[in-house]
Amino acid sequence: MHDPASIGAVTPQTAEFDSPLQVRSGAILDGYQLVYETYGELNAGKTNAVLVCHALSGNHHVAGHYEDNPRSTGWWDNMVGPGKPLDTNRFFVIGVNNLGGCHGSTGPSTVDPRTGKPYGPRFPVVTVEDWVESQARLADRLGIEQFAAIIGGSLGGMQALQWSLDHPERVRHVACIAAAPKLTAQNIAFNDVARQAILTDPDFYGGDFYDKGVLPRRGLRLARMLGHITYLSDDSMAEKFGRVLRSGALSFGFDVEFEIESYLRYQGDKFADHFDANTYLLMTKALDYFDPALEHGGDLSAAFRVARANYLIVAFTSDWRFSPERSQEILKALLDNELDVSYAEFKTVHGHDSFLMTDPHYHELMRAYFHSIEI
Amino acid sequence: MYQGTLHEAPAIVSRPDLAAIAEWVRPRAKVLDLGCGDGTLLGYLAETRQASGYGVEISEANVLACVRNRVNVIQSDLESGLSAFESASFDYVILSQTLQAMHHTEEIVREMLRVGREGIVSFPNFGHWRNRLQILLGNMPVSEALPYQWFDTPNIHLCTVNDFETFCAHHGVRILERRVLHMGREVTTLPNLLGSIAVFRIEQRT
Numbered sequence: 146m147h148d149p150a151s152i153g154a155v156t157p158q159t160a161e162f163d164s165p166l167q168v169r170s171g172a173i174l175d176g177y178q179l180v181y182e183t184y185g186e187l188n189a190g191k192t193n194a195v196l197v198c199h200a201l202s203g204n205h206h207v208a209g210h211y212e213d214n215p216r217s218t219g220w221w222d223n224m225v226g227p228g229k230p231l232d233t234n235r236f237f238v239i240g241v242n243n244l245g246g247c248h249g250s251t252g253p254s255t256v257d258p259r260t261g262k263p264y265g266p267r268f269p270v271v272t273v274e275d276w277v278e279s280q281a282r283l284a285d286r287l288g289i290e291q292f293a294a295i296i297g298g299s300l301g302g303m304q305a306l307q308w309s310l311d312h313p314e315r316v317r318h319v320a321c322i323a324a325a326p327k328l329t330a331q332n333i334a335f336n337d338v339a340r341q342a343i344l345t346d347p348d349f350y351g352g353d354f355y356d357k358g359v360l361p362r363r364g365l366r367l368a369r370m371l372g373h374i375t376y377l378s379d380d381s382m383a384e385k386f387g388r389v390l391r392s393g394a395l396s397f398g399f400d401v402e403f404e405i406e407s408y409l410r411y412q413g414d415k416f417a418d419h420f421d422a423n424t425y426l427l428m429t430k431a432l433d434y435f436d437p438a439l440e441h442g443g444d445l446s447a448a449f450r451v452a453r454a455n456y457l458i459v460a461f462t463s464d465w466r467f468s469p470e471r472s473q474e475i476l477k478a479l480l481d482n483e484l485d486v487s488y489a490e491f492k493t494v495h496g497h498d499s500f501l502m503t504d505p506h507y508h509e510l511m512r513a514y515f516h517s518i519e520i
Numbered sequence: 521m522y523q524g525t526l527h528e529a530p531a532i533v534s535r536p537d538l539a540a541i542a543e544w545v546r547p548r549a550k551v552l553d554l555g556c557g558d559g560t561l562l563g564y565l566a567e568t569r570q571a572s573g574y575g576v577e578i579s580e581a582n583v584l585a586c587v588r589n590r591v592n593v594i595q596s597d598l599e600s601g602l603s604a605f606e607s608a609s610f611d612y613v614i615l616s617q618t619l620q621a622m623h624h625t626e627e628i629v630r631e632m633l634r635v636g637r638e639g640i641v642s643f644p645n646f647g648h649w650r651n652r653l654q655i656l657l658g659n660m661p662v663s664e665a666l667p668y669q670w671f672d673t674p675n676i677h678l679c680t681v682n683d684f685e686t687f688c689a690h691h692g693v694r695i696l697e698r699r700v701l702h703m704g705r706e707v708t709t710l711p712n713l714l715g716s717i718a719v720f721r722i723e724q725r726t
Binding site for chain 2: 457476485
C-alpha cells in the first residue's frame with residue numbers, strides 16, 4: 146500500500162459562508178459550508194494554487210489518505226502528489242466537494258437551519274455556475290486572487306471551463322479532460338433513466354427518506370450500474386469480463402451468472418451505501434443544464450469571447466459518453482477566439498473512465514503541461 | 521506524415537528551410553504550422569517574430585514535445601482536413617517537409633490556402649542531381665534531404681521544383697516567392713538540378 150509519491154495522510158477542512166448565495170434557479174441559500182482538502186504549500190506570492198474540480202460522484206478527497214484508514218486513497222491520487230503529474234512539491238492543490246454534495250459540503254442531506262430537518266428535495270437545483278460562485282468565495286477566503294490552473298475531468302472539466310468564463314481574470318490555465326460543451330440528447334437520456342431509477346424507488350419517499358430509516362438503495366444501485374456501463378467501453382468490458390461465468394456453467398435462472406453482472410452489482414451496491422440519492426439527482430441535473438453557449442444563441446465561440454486562459458483539452462478515443470468530437474467542439478471555440486490551447490487525444494480502452502487511469506502517455510502530457518506553467 | 525529529422529535535430533540551424541521560412545514571416549503574424557514536429561519553428565517564430573499560432577501534429581511524441589516547449593499544438597491527422605479552422609484565419613499556413621508525405625496533396629494545398637492568407641511549403645527537391653544520379657545508377661535516392669530507404673519512407677508524393685511549379689499553375693496557386701537551397705545556401709543557377717530543398721511562398725488566385 147505504501148506509495149512514496151503519495152501526499153500521505155490528509156485532513157479535510159471546512160469553510161462556512163454566512164452571506165446568502167442566490168443560485169441560477171433564483172433560489173437563495175442563506176449560508177453554506179464547503180468541505181475541502183489542500184495539498185502542498187501556497188507560496189508567498191499565492192501564484193501556485195490549482196483547483197481540482199470533481200466529476201459526478203467525486204468529492205474533495207483528491208489525493209492522499211485519511212490517518213485512520215490507509216485504504217481511503219483519494220480519487221485522483223495517481224495525478225496529484227509529490228512528483229506526480231500535478232506535483233504538490235510545486236503547486237498548492239485544492240479539492241472541494243461541490244455544493245449539493247454528500248461528503249461534507251452543504252447539500253440535500255444537510256439539516257436546513259430553518260426547519261431543523263434535512264433539506265431533502267427542498268435543496269435548490271444547483272448548476273455548474275453556482276459551484277463556481279460558491280467556490281470563488283472559498284478562493285477569496287484562502288487569499289487566492291488567481292489560480293495558476295483549474296483542472297477537472299468530465300463534469301469537473303466543464304466546471305474548469307465555466308471558471309474561465311465567469312472569472313477570466315482569476316484563471317491562468319485550464320486543463321479540461323474528457324468533457325463536452327454540453328450534453329447530447331443521448332447523454333441526457335442516460336441521466337434521466339438514472340434519475341427515474343431513484344425517483345421511482347419506493348424507499349425514496351419523494352426525497353424525504355432521511356427520517357424513514359431507509360435509503361433508496363435499489364434506485365441508486367440501478368443508476369450507478371447504468372452510469373458505470375456508459376463510463377466503460379465495449380472493448381474494455383470484453384477484455385475484463387468477456388462472457389465468463391462465475392460458476393463455469395449456465396444456471397438457467399436470473400441470479401448473477403456472468404462476471405460482468407457480478408461486477409456491476411458490486412459497484413452498484415458499494416455506491417448505494419455511501420452516496421446520497423438527492424445529490425445524485427442534483428449532479429446529473431447540473432450536467433444536463435451545462436451549456437455555456439445557451440445565452441449566446443447556441444454560439445459556443447461567442448461564449449468564449451470573454452476567456453483569457455491558456456487551455457489544455459484532452460480526450461480519449463474509447464470515450465463514447467464524452468467523445469473526442471465533443472472536446473473538439475470546445476477546441477474550435479477556443480481557436481475561434483485565438484486563445485492559447487493545446488489538444489491531445491489518447492488511444493485508450495477504458496472509455497470515459499480513462500481520465501482516472503494511469504496511462505503513461507496521458508500522464509506524461511499532464512506532467513509536461515503543469516511543468517510549463519510558471520508560478 | 522513527417523516525423524523525421526526535426527525531432528532528432530531541434531536547432532533551427534540544422535533545418536535551413538525553417539530559417540528561410542522564418543525570414544518570410546512578418547512580425548506578430550498568426551501562424552498555423554502543419555506537421556509542426558516538436559514545435560521548433562513556432563517557438564523560433566514566437567521568439568524572433570513575436571508570432572503566435574498553433575502547430576498541428578499527429579504523433580503523440582511530438583505533441584508531448586510541443587507542450588514541453590510551450591508551443592500550442594493540436595493533435596490531429598492532416599489527412600482529415602482543416603475543418604477546425606476558419607477561412608483566412610491565419611496570416612501563414614506552413615507545411616514544412618510534410619507535403620511529400622501526404623496522401624491528399626491537392627486537398628491539403630487547397631485547405632492551407634483557404635485557412636491561411638498565404639501558404640509556405642518546403643519539400644525535398646527530387647530533381648537534385650544526386651537523386652538523378654542515384655536513379656541513373658539504378659537505386660532509389662537516399663540523401664540528407666531524403667534520409668529514408670525505399671521500404672521505410674513516409675514519402676509517397678515526391679516531386680521536383682519544376683513539378684511543384686506546374687502543380688501550382690494547374691491549381692490556381694500563385695507563387696509569391698521561391699527559394700531553392702542546398703547545404704543551407706540559396707541556389708540560383710539551375711535550381712531544379714543543384715538545389716536539394718525548395719521553399720515556396722504561395723497564395724490562392726482569386
